[in-house]
Amino acid sequence: MCDRMFPEEIEQVEKYVGGLPDTIHGSVMATKPKTMQDVIEFAIELMDKKINTWAERQADNKRKSDDTARNNQNQQPNKRQNTGRAYAAGNGDRRPY
Secondary structure: OHHHHHHHHHHHHHHHHHOOOHHHHHHHHHOOOOOHHHHHHHHHHHHHHHHHHHHHHHHHHHHHHHHHHHHHHHOOOOOOOOHHHHHHOOOOOOOOO
């Protein structure tokens, strides 16, 4: 009975690891886990690290985009001043068409 349990455990480990993302799959296989519990704990740890890294990157990108949006709001393009005079300037003669 003991002999039968061990191959089942190996099959379960292989199936579980086979369903993991590629980036985590290689790391889990490199540890050569012996039990299903070892595989699950290590995979959860790696997934947590991956998710935290992704969340930090997203937060950094959001901060950067917020900073550039604020900077762009404070800057105005070069506007010509006193344009009213240019439109009003002229000799006042009206020519008939």
